[in-house]
Amino acid sequence: MRTVKRYLRLYRVFLAQFFKSLVQSKADFFLGLVGFFLTQATGIAFLYLVFRQIPMLQGWTLDQLIFIYGFAQIPRGIDHLFTDNIWIVAYRLVVSGQFDRYMLRPMNIFLQVIFERLQPDALGELIVGIILVVASLTKGIVLVDAVRIVLFFVSILAGALIYTAVKLFFASLSFWIKRSGPVLQTAYELANFAKYPTEIYARFVRFIITYVIPFAFVAYLPASYFVKKEVNPVSTIGVECLIAVVFFAIAYLVFHRGTKRYESAGN
Amino acid sequence: MRKKIKIYLPFLENEFKSNLAYKGSFYLFMLCYLFSPFINYYLWMAIYGSTDSGSIGGLTRDEMVIYVFMIYVTTEMVFVGISEYIREHVVEGSVVMNLIKPMDYRMSLISQAAGTMVYRFFAPTVFVWIGVEIYKACVLGMGITPLSNILCYMLSLLMSFLIYVLFDFCFGMIAFITTYMYGMQLIKDALISFLSGQLIPISFFPEAVGRLFEFLPFSSMVYTPVMIYLGKYSGAELAFVLGRQAVWVVLLYVTGSLLWRRITRRLVVLGG
Amino acid sequence: MIKVEHVSKEFVSAKKYQGLSGALKGLFSREKVHKMAVDDISFHIKKGEIVGYIGSNGAGKSTTIKMMTGILTPTKGKCLVNGIDPNKQRKKNAQNIGVVFGQRTQLWWDLPLSESFTILKEIYDISDEAYRERIAFLNRVLSLDDFFTTPVRNLSLGQRMRADLGAALLHNPPVLYLDEPTIGLDLVVKDNIREAIKEINEKYDTTVILTTHDIGDIEELCSRILIIDKGQLIYDGSLAELKETYGTRRRVTMEVKDTKEAAAMPLGQWLGKPEDAYDIEADEENSSIAVSFDKNQLQVSEVIGCVMQHMEVRDIQIKETELAEIVKEIYNHGMAKEA
CATH class of the missing domain: 3.40.50.300 (P-loop containing nucleotide triphosphate hydrolases)
Structure with a gap:
């Protein structure tokens, strides 16, 4: 309990730093936000352009797909906001030996990594996600009841944890292969494609995004529970939570193992 | 000319080698990177499966398969960024060193980018390309792409590469204003992927919009070579799109030179 | 600890x-x-x-x-x-x-x-x-x-x-x-x-x-x-x-009238020691010679005394080997040679 308190206090100190830097670099923040807005906007524009040519995509309407798309942004944005420093571990900190500093402090290494940086650009994803979800609510295509409201938030948190687990796992590979940035990048980009209904893919592809790198459980599957009555919450959001916990545990174990065989630099 | 090549060749070679150096990640990278064209492929197949008409946006289902994978081949080799290097050089201050060296800064960056392009050609683009041809001939029964198309495509691809790096050089000049380029980088990537045909063929846009986009440099980066490969242009039209690419190469080259001259003059003044 | x-x-x-x-x-x-x-x-x-x-x-x-x-x-x-x-x-x-x-x-x-x-x-x-x-x-x-x-x-x-x-x-x-x-x-x-x-x-x-x-x-x-x-x-x-242990080399620098003559002096003969027990360097510019030797083989006073008997010495400087040189020596040759 004492440690939890201490870590919370520490996080407050880091957060205070973050807000100070945010005020200092308003222009950068704004540009990052615009960048993310545009990226998402092109994704939506893509759907519009496609639906000019077709009425439905394998039983899904444009509105439903936009909801899935928006819903997918929220856990992604949350993870992006809080754990962005993991990217730097993958690309630079391990290979350059700068990871040394985490090893030297009497604090949990993983928490040091994620405390150190918050990524304000992520607000771009979060805002787009929230706008699209709210817009979908006003269109009346989203099912709303007490259970679904609770599960909505549960699903978002579990989704964010899955993102973090995937990032942590691939970033940890850098303890073995020195620079795992490109691998992480590729794995992370898979998430872009799990925004669409998984039925469109061949079986082995579906297998990969469902079980290997389980992004299907971050976006499409839980989102379907909120738009289709017949979807079972246990097999979507229940499994999502299970995956989140299991994958995070595995990723954390690999990370922990990695720190044990960390080689620093200069040899 | 030969002497010039001698100066810049090491840049190309070094970049090629350092790309190879991270062996562990290399195989994984190769495997993972192929996911994206495949998933795109399935998405389009679902889209074509949701309509009765055989052709959408001027492309048949089979052509779309080729389009998706050739987009991958093309963007892999064309989208080689140099603005990130410029940013690094500005941050480190080594950009000033490049002013005293007896060579053109932009040329050294382009040589470096060419090294990456060569590397990407071998790993793994060329295999995907061969795969596309085999699939095209054996599964789709469309026959192998005629040599003339391939040659025109290669010429167009080379110009696309130049357009992209020359554009990215101009873009990299932002580093002299602010070294935080992440946001700008995102904006650039989003616009390019949308306007170049990478995300969706230009022919899917409403006609007036598409016409407009074709006259921006972005469509010359990706859309033009891929459509050439598909054999969508011939005769005067082919000459026209290739000419348009050449014009963009020249225009961006001149723009880059002007920007660079202005900025270095300012640097010299500031440096005293 | x-x-x-x-x-x-x-x-x-x-x-x-x-x-x-x-x-x-x-x-x-x-x-x-x-x-x-x-x-x-x-x-x-x-x-x-x-x-x-x-x-x-x-x-x-x-x-x-x-x-x-x-x-x-x-x-x-x-x-x-x-x-x-x-x-x-x-x-x-x-x-x-x-x-x-x-x-x-x-x-x-x-x-x-x-x-x-x-x-x-x-x-x-x-x-x-x-x-x-x-x-x-x-x-x-x-x-x-x-x-x-x-x-x-x-x-x-x-x-x-x-x-x-x-x-x-x-x-x-x-x-x-x-x-x-x-x-x-x-x-x-x-x-x-x-x-x-x-x-x-x-x-x-x-x-x-x-x-x-x-x-x-x-x-x-x-x-x-x-x-x-x-x-x-x-x-x-x-x-x-x-x-x-390793800094036993001494270097005695003496300012003399004729460096050439001094550099050629048969010091070993005078002291009754072998020629390789010491090393003489001449420095024309400062008209001085430097004798270096191992202090366990020759004594500083012995060397100075002997030289002064044979020629006029205006100034004397005695230097121990510096740590930097010792360390350099150890890096270059390891410890084996010394032991």
């Missing part, structure tokens, strides 16, 4: 090949290169000692330090710092040690030093009272006030080193590791840093292990030195002892 027992560290990396075709070859090769960075090293360090850890580049100094700090896990053997195995109880060990890497800062690049300290205060769980006391002390010995609110990236190298040292000492660790703490600093700053280290050691009985290429650091600070070469410990003893 510190026990290092038969510690080894082996690095395994993929083999690299020359040239462009080599780069391609490397892609398909699975050949590995094994390198023993540290090879079976043992030593003990007592509380309050300042130990210099020296060796040429790539000898294994940093690797040893990194194992003692818990950054690297030894391939074989084990370290105990204050009774704690740094690899098994990393956090507990971290609370006990302070580390400064001269080449790289441990501070937050974009934050002012004051903010970095606030964060470190929380990380090391330092009470307000202890914190105030430490800051006052560090301020006095390191003059941190001069740049306390400056972002770390804007500090000069000397300031940064002081800041890093301050940060490493904030939690009053009983053990302090310094990896090249004076690298690249000018003489004044070097002096300040050395003074600060001395004062901290005296006041808090802090155990200090420092690696350096600067012999000045060793002479000023260290009572004991360890020399490592190619991963093996080749010397462990006091500085005086090292000088005693």
Whole structure:
């Protein structure tokens, strides 16, 4: 309990730093936000352009797909906001030996990594996600009841944890292969494609995004529970939570193992 | 000319080698990177499966398969960024060193980018390309792409590469204003992927919009070579799109030179 | 305080090949290169000692330090710092040690030093009272006030080193590791840093292990030195002892009238010693000659007396071998020749 308190206090100190830097670099923040807005906007524009040519995509309407798309942004944005420093571990900190500093402090290494940086650009994803979800609510295509409201938030948190687990796992590979940035990048980009209904893919592809790198459980599957009555919450959001916990545990174990065989630099 | 090549060749070679150096990640990278064209492929197949008409946006289902994978081949080799290097050089201050060296800064960056392009050609683009041809001939029964198309495509691809790096050089000049380029980088990537045909063929846009986009440099980066490969242009039209690419190469080259001259003059003044 | 027992560290990396075709070859090769960075090293360090850890580049100094700090896990053997195995109880060990890497800062690049300290205060769980006391002390010995609110990236190298040292000492660790703490600093700053280290050691009985290429650091600070070469410990003893054992060369410079004649003098004959027991160099410009010899074979007074009997000597200078030369000698030839 004492440690939890201490870590919370520490996080407050880091957060205070973050807000100070945010005020200092308003222009950068704004540009990052615009960048993310545009990226998402092109994704939506893509759907519009496609639906000019077709009425439905394998039983899904444009509105439903936009909801899935928006819903997918929220856990992604949350993870992006809080754990962005993991990217730097993958690309630079391990290979350059700068990871040394985490090893030297009497604090949990993983928490040091994620405390150190918050990524304000992520607000771009979060805002787009929230706008699209709210817009979908006003269109009346989203099912709303007490259970679904609770599960909505549960699903978002579990989704964010899955993102973090995937990032942590691939970033940890850098303890073995020195620079795992490109691998992480590729794995992370898979998430872009799990925004669409998984039925469109061949079986082995579906297998990969469902079980290997389980992004299907971050976006499409839980989102379907909120738009289709017949979807079972246990097999979507229940499994999502299970995956989140299991994958995070595995990723954390690999990370922990990695720190044990960390080689620093200069040899 | 030969002497010039001698100066810049090491840049190309070094970049090629350092790309190879991270062996562990290399195989994984190769495997993972192929996911994206495949998933795109399935998405389009679902889209074509949701309509009765055989052709959408001027492309048949089979052509779309080729389009998706050739987009991958093309963007892999064309989208080689140099603005990130410029940013690094500005941050480190080594950009000033490049002013005293007896060579053109932009040329050294382009040589470096060419090294990456060569590397990407071998790993793994060329295999995907061969795969596309085999699939095209054996599964789709469309026959192998005629040599003339391939040659025109290669010429167009080379110009696309130049357009992209020359554009990215101009873009990299932002580093002299602010070294935080992440946001700008995102904006650039989003616009390019949308306007170049990478995300969706230009022919899917409403006609007036598409016409407009074709006259921006972005469509010359990706859309033009891929459509050439598909054999969508011939005769005067082919000459026209290739000419348009050449014009963009020249225009961006001149723009880059002007920007660079202005900025270095300012640097010299500031440096005293 | 510190026990290092038969510690080894082996690095395994993929083999690299020359040239462009080599780069391609490397892609398909699975050949590995094994390198023993540290090879079976043992030593003990007592509380309050300042130990210099020296060796040429790539000898294994940093690797040893990194194992003692818990950054690297030894391939074989084990370290105990204050009774704690740094690899098994990393956090507990971290609370006990302070580390400064001269080449790289441990501070937050974009934050002012004051903010970095606030964060470190929380990380090391330092009470307000202890914190105030430490800051006052560090301020006095390191003059941190001069740049306390400056972002770390804007500090000069000397300031940064002081800041890093301050940060490493904030939690009053009983053990302090310094990896090249004076690298690249000018003489004044070097002096300040050395003074600060001395004062901290005296006041808090802090155990200090420092690696350096600067012999000045060793002479000023260290009572004991360890020399490592190619991963093996080749010397462990006091500085005086090292000088005693390996610094037996003496060099006597004498100003004379005729350097040519003096250079040709049959000193060995006069003294009844073999010709190779000494070495004479002439310096025409300063009209002087320099005789160098091993003090165990010839005595300084003997040499001077003998020369003065045969010619007029205007001035005499006697020099011991400098530590830097000894160390250079050891790196170049190893210990075997001397032993």
